[in-house]
Amino acid sequence: MKLGADGIYVELAGEAYELRPSLRASMRLVRRHGLTGLLAAVQGFNVTIIMDVLREAAISPKLLLADIAAFGLGTVRNRLTGPLAEFVLAIAGIDPDDTAPAPSGKPIDPEQAFAKLFGIATGWLGWSPEEAWNATPAEIIAARNGRVDLITDVMKAVFGTTEEQTSIAIYTPDQLSQIEEGGHDPAFDREGYAALKAKLLSQRTR
Known part of the structure; x- marks a missing residue:
């Protein structure tokens, strides 16, 4: 939907x-x-x-x-x-008005997909369980995509916006945690990472 x-x-x-x-x-x-x-x-x-x-x-x-x-x-x-x-x-996540071809590949078990969406809502997005259960899958996916866009924008602000700089891979939250725990990353700017964490924290607490 x-x-x-x-x-x-x-x-x-x-x-x-x-x-x-x-x-x-x-x-x-x-x-x-x-x-x-x-x-x-x-x-x-x-x-x-x-x-x-x-x-x-x-x-x-x-x-x-x-x-x-x-x-x-x-x-x-x-x-x-x-x-x-x-x-x-x-x-089922099917829009009857969508004329785009269905994605190929192995079908995803719906129950597992819903469980993953619940994890995204309560973990990555920081919603309460009740907020996650009351949201539709489309709303959770849209919120998740919005957060990805936010991270992308912040990374561009930290590293610059030239073609060479914006080609840097965007890190997932799990990768960021691993980098912090390991204490190093050859391609990672620690000061930029600190700025990113502060920015995401301020967005989450609004």
Whole structure:
């Protein structure tokens, strides 16, 4: 799901409710049903699993049952299948409007990917666990990319902006920690590193 994209809504009992693909909902649903299981549940309109989806989105499953009783299974299915499918695709990180070819390579286990995003949010970004669980994967990825851009900008400020100087490899946080523990790096400016640490610390404590 794109950052800042329109929300995904379902209509139940005459009201619109948002299906937000938070990291918590994504992890729990994938762990219980798997991505293929969720897609199959939407296509087959498995009421039990769809009630679980609504529950994870903080929507009362009783609303679904009440609508089915009032309007019939077929009518409710036609109304909800589209947004439910969009929600599952968002969990899978698929944008149905994206025409770019899918990346090649070995598929990533979704549960492991969500766990990695949680680690990035709570470790590298310094968010609380609750903030990480409530964010969507797209929000965490965007925040992570923003921090990478910040590090890149600070490194350019420390080492200069000429073509030769900006060709210096950008260090990851793990590499920076190893350099600090080892006490040396042939290509590393210790004074520049100290300035970088001070800059990142001031950004984190704002």
